[in-house]
Amino acid sequence: MEHPDLIDAMxxxxxxxxxxxxxxxxxxxxxxxxxxLMNHALEPGSRLNIDSMARNxxxxxxxxxxxLARMEAxxxxxxxxxxxxxxxxxxxxxxxxxxxxxxxxxxxxxxxxxxLNASPDEATALQTFxxxxxxxxxxxxxxxxxxxxxATFHDIIAKLSNNSWLRESLLRARSHLxxxxxxxxxxxxxxTKPEHVAIARAIAQGDPxxxxxxxxxxxxxxxxxxxDVFASxxxxxxxxx
Amino acid sequence: MEHPDLIDAMxxxxxxxxxxxxxxxxxxxxxxxxxxLMNHALEPGSRLNIDSMARNxxxxxxxxxxxLARMEAxxxxxxxxxxxxxxxxxxxxxxxxxxxxxxxxxxxxxxxxxxLNASPDEATALQTFxxxxxxxxxxxxxxxxxxxxxATFHDIIAKLSNNSWLRESLLRARSHLxxxxxxxxxxxxxxTKPEHVAIARAIAQGDPxxxxxxxxxxxxxxxxxxxDVFASxxxxxxxxx
DNA sequence: CGATCCTATTTCCTATAGGAAATTTACTAT
DNA sequence: ATAGTAAATTTCCTATAGGAAATAGGATCG
Numbered sequence: 001m002e003h004p005d006l007i008d009a010m011x012x013x014x015x016x017x018x019x020x021x022x023x024x025x026x027x028x029x030x031x032x033x034x035x036x037l038m039n040h041a042l043e044p045g046s047r048l049n050i051d052s053m054a055r056n057x058x059x060x061x062x063x064x065x066x067x068l069a070r071m072e073a074x075x076x077x078x079x080x081x082x083x084x085x086x087x088x089x090x091x092x093x094x095x096x097x098x099x100x101x102x103x104x105x106x107x108x109x110x111x112x113x114x115x116l117n118a119s120p121d122e123a124t125a126l127q128t129f130x131x132x133x134x135x136x137x138x139x140x141x142x143x144x145x146x147x148x149x150x151a152t153f154h155d156i157i158a159k160l161s162n163n164s165w166l167r168e169s170l171l172r173a174r175s176h177l178x179x180x181x182x183x184x185x186x187x188x189x190x191x192t193k194p195e196h197v198a199i200a201r202a203i204a205q206g207d208p209x210x211x212x213x214x215x216x217x218x219x220x221x222x223x224x225x226x227x228d229v230f231a232s233x234x235x236x237x238x239x240x241x
Numbered sequence: 242m243e244h245p246d247l248i249d250a251m252x253x254x255x256x257x258x259x260x261x262x263x264x265x266x267x268x269x270x271x272x273x274x275x276x277x278l279m280n281h282a283l284e285p286g287s288r289l290n291i292d293s294m295a296r297n298x299x300x301x302x303x304x305x306x307x308x309l310a311r312m313e314a315x316x317x318x319x320x321x322x323x324x325x326x327x328x329x330x331x332x333x334x335x336x337x338x339x340x341x342x343x344x345x346x347x348x349x350x351x352x353x354x355x356x357l358n359a360s361p362d363e364a365t366a367l368q369t370f371x372x373x374x375x376x377x378x379x380x381x382x383x384x385x386x387x388x389x390x391x392a393t394f395h396d397i398i399a400k401l402s403n404n405s406w407l408r409e410s411l412l413r414a415r416s417h418l419x420x421x422x423x424x425x426x427x428x429x430x431x432x433t434k435p436e437h438v439a440i441a442r443a444i445a446q447g448d449p450x451x452x453x454x455x456x457x458x459x460x461x462x463x464x465x466x467x468x469d470v471f472a473s474x475x476x477x478x479x480x481x482x
Numbered sequence: 483c484g485a486t487c488c489t490a491t492t493t494c495c496t497a498t499a500g501g502a503a504a505t506t507t508a509c510t511a512t
Numbered sequence: 513a514t515a516g517t518a519a520a521t522t523t524c525c526t527a528t529a530g531g532a533a534a535t536a537g538g539a540t541c542g
Contacts, residue, residue, distance in 0.1 A: 023322050024525065026310070051493065060527045062303070065495085066310045069267070073314035075413065081265050082533060084494065095405070102406040109346050164336070165343040169410040265495065292523065301497045306525085323503060325524065 025059055030067035032057065037076055037087060038151075039144065040177065045089040048077065075172045088174075090181050093230060099175060100223045104216060106166055107154065111199055111215040112208035114160035123204035126156055130200040134193035143180070146188065151176035153196050157203070157215075182226065191225060192218065266300055271308035273298065278317055278328060279418060281425050289318065289326045315415065332419040334471050340416055341464045345457065347407055348395065352440055352456040353449035355401035364445035367397055371441040375434035384424070392417035394437050398444070398456075436462065 033053075036042050048068070054061040068085050071077045077085040091099070118126065133149030135142050154175070158167035180188070195218040202210035274294075277283045289309070295302040309326050312318045318326040332340070359367065374390030376383045395417075399408035436459040443451035 026525080027322070049493075050495095061494090062526055062528090066307055066525095069307045069310040070314040073311040075409070081268070082494065083535095098404045099406050102404055102410070105346050105350050105407070163339045163343055165340050165414055166346070169343070169413065172410070172413065173406060267495085290523075291525095302524090303496055303498090307495095323524065324505095 024063075026063040026066045029057060029059060029063045030070055033064075033067055033071060034074075034076065037071070038174070038177065039148075040181070042087045044087045044177070044181075046087050047083070048085045048087065050084055076174075090178050093182070093226075096178055096182060096226065097223065099173060099178060100219055102173070103170070103175060104219050106170065107157070107219060108212035108215045110158050110161040110163070110166055110170075111203060111211035113162065114157045115203045115206050115208040115211040117162050118160045118203055118206075122160060123200075123206075126153075126160070127197070127200040127204055129153060129156065130193070130196040134190060134196070147176050147180045150179075150188075150192060150196075157199070160203070179222070179226070188222070188225065192222065195221065265304075267304040267307045270298060270300060270304050271311055274305075274308055274312060275317065275418075278312075279421055279425070281422070283328045285328050285330045285422075287328050288324070289328065291325055317418075331423055334467075337419070337423075337467060338464065340414065340419070341460055341467075343414065344411070344416065345460050347411060348398070348460060349453035349456045351399050351402040351404070351407055351411075352444060352452035354403065355398050356444045356447050356449040356452040358403050359401045359444055359447075363401060364441075364447075367394075367401070368438070368441040368445055370394060370397065371434070371437040375437070385421070388417050388421040391433060391437075398440070401444070432466075433459070433463070 033042070042048070050061050050064050050068070054064045057064070068077060072079050072085065076088055078088055079085050114126075130153060133153070134146055137143075154170065155167070158170050161167065195214070199211060199214040199218060202214050274283070283289070291302050291305050291309070295305045298305065309318055313320050313326065317329050319329050320326050355367075371394060374394070375387055378384075395411065396408070399411050402408065436455070440452060440455040440459060443455050
């Protein structure tokens with residue numbers, strides 16, 4: 001009558017259960033939905049059917065609704081009264097330009113703060129991570145991994161800035177989703193990897209000005225790459241309905 | 242499909258719609274709870290009893306829980322698994338500093354953009370509004386009106402920046418709410434009005450540098466005022482549990 | 483053929499019920 | 513008297529039920 005698969009999982013990990021108290025189902029559902037949304041498993045702009053989501057997850061609609069209420073406050077979904085929620089839509093080229101402008105205000109400062117705040121361990125971890133990703137391959141899974149790599153790299157820096165307001169505002173923007181949807185055939189990851197490495201190096205050296213400048217360069221060149229792709233006509237601008 | 246005349250007709254009857262078409266209960270509950278939280282009708286740190294709140298509001302626990310889930314994502318309450326929620330503590334000095342730092346990254350740029358974008362009508366409207374508010378009286382209602390005045394002024398500028406990301410990120414931060422909660426007992430010397438007027442003037446003159454500088458001054462003096470209040474011991478620092 | 487209205491089904495939203503965890507109360511033993 | 517424990521009560525959390533709105537399907541009319 002309740003969630004059988006979860007119960008099986010609980011029996012399997014019964015020892016672990018004794019140590020860590022089971023967290024409410026809502027938190028699990030929320031984590032799953034956020035993950036699906038961030039990974040494009042929930043299509044932006046699409047309507048969410050609460051009952052079917054609940055069935056698919058093996059839970060009742062109640063925790064699903066609660067998770068969606070959280071996600072609404074996070075700006076990840078948009079409530080349409082009496083019509084459930086839709087996944088927050090992605091954007092067109094003009095809005096993307098505004099997004100880059102916005103990030104140019106914030107992320108260079110975040111990188112500078114990270115250069116001042118990061119411990120040696122954190123700095124080397126960042127450098128290691130920067131070198132780890134960005135295969136640049138063209139198949140779908142590599143592309144998705146590259147997107148996660150990019151998002152994670154920027155989030156690590158935001159975290160190192162020690163400013164939760166800053167970090168939250170970037171997470172909410174979901175820049176990586178917007179960028180990769182509009183422009184995933186260009187060799188974004190391959191091109192960005194050396195730029196990430198440069199940013200990480202400046203942070204590891206504790207040089208805030210160089211870190212900020214490297215971040216600025218990274219963002220402006222990303223915007224220029226996108227402009228080039230659009231100018232070449234490879235991508236058509238999608239009308240947001 | 243959306244004929245402009247039809248849309249106008251809909252707007253005309255929008256007031257009538259609001260009477261009949263009632264918005265979901267969750268939204269009402271959320272609004273009430275946020276208001277109670279701002280006015281310290283919900284005391285910071287106190288545990289929330291979902292059932293009794295539902296009884297007091299004359300609704301069932303379900304919409305109350307949903308509203309609380311939203312408020313959790315907004316940082317207004319803190320979830321304690323299996324123990325409901327507690328009201329989030331008042332913002333501490335360190336978080337407040339981070340919030341001002343964050344705004345210093347964004348709002349001067351917003352003011353500069355507004356100086357470039359604002360039409361003459363919009364500029365004079367902004368100036369009129371800047372001069373309209375900020376009574377500075379000490380009673381509770383005046384204090385609240387001053388808060389709304391301040392929040393509105395900053396939001397108008399964010400809107401005039403023509404960058405929705407920028408505006409959204411400021412709205413989501415809800416700085417005015419946090420400040421109002423801190424200064425609920427009416428002690429804020431509302432010296433902000435002349436600073437607002439100065440910002441509005443620079444924007445009206447179409448001078449982006451002056452506008453940015455005036456905004457920077459406004460924010461840094463606000464931070465200094467806060468430091469003074471904390472230093473005077475009127476407000477206690479929040480101990481992180 | 484297209485538009486409007488009416489019916490049927492789906493889906494949302496709120497209330498209620500019940501199991502499980504947490505808290506309080508009461509009791510026992512040292 | 514106090515510490516520890518067990519029972520009783522409260523409270524949370526999830527599932528389910530049912531009324532109300534919205535969508536889909538179909539028929540009638542222009």
